[in-house]
Amino acid sequence: QVQLVDAGGGLVQAGGSLRLSCAASGRADSIYAIGWFRQAPGKEREFVTVTGWYGGITYYADSVKGRFTISRPNAKNTVYLQMNSLKPEDTAVYYCAAIVEFSGSDYYTPGEYDYWGQGTQVTVSS
Numbered sequence: 001q002v003q004l005v006d007a008g009g010g011l012v013q014a015g016g017s018l019r020l021s022c023a024a025s026g027r028a029d030s031i032y033a034i035g036w037f038r039q040a041p042g043k044e045r046e047f048v049t050v051t052g053w054y055g056g057i058t059y060y061a062d063s064v065k066g067r068f069t070i071s072r073p074n075a076k077n078t079v080y081l082q083m084n085s086l087k088p089e090d091t092a093v094y095y096c097a098a099i100v101e102f103s104g105s106d107y108y109t110p111g112e113y114d115y116w117g118q119g120t121q122v123t124v125s126s
Contacts, residue, residue: 001026002115006096009120012086016124020081022096022117028077033057033099035070036081037110038092038122045095047108049081053098059107064090086124093119 008020024031035050049070051058060068069082083090096117097110105112 002028002031002098002100004096004098004115004117006094006117006120008081009094009122011123011125014086014088014124014126016086017082017084018086018122020083020094020096020120020122022079022081024077024079024098027100030100031098032102033107034072034079035097035107035113036094037097037113038090038094039119040092043092045110047110048094050099050107051079057107083122086122088124088126091122091124093121095119 003025004022006022012018031053033050033052036048037045038048039045047061048064049060049068051070067085072079097113098115099112100114
C-alpha cells in the first residue's frame, strides 16, 4: 500500500507561480512512476506530468510544457510540481498519482495509476 498526500494549492494571479508537493508513504519503494493529473469543473481528469520514481522517464502535457517542472529532490519520498507562468486555464483540482504495477500501455490514462492523493485546488485569476 502507498499513501499519497498532496498539498500546496491556492489562489494566484495569472503569470504567478505555485509549487505543489506530494508526500508518499507506506511502500513508497514500490512506486514505478509518479505524476500529476488535474480536473477542472465539468471536465475529465487530464494528464499533466509523470516521472519515473527511480528516474528514466519524464513526460509533460503539451499545455504545460516549458512552464511546469516535476522533481524529486535527493531521492526523498516527496515529489514537487513547480508551476510557473500560470494561466486561468490551469485552474483545476490537482491530483498526485502513482503507478506501482505498470501495464506498459501509457502514462496518460488515469486508469493506469494505482494510488491517488486527495487533490489540492489551484485557482488562477485573470
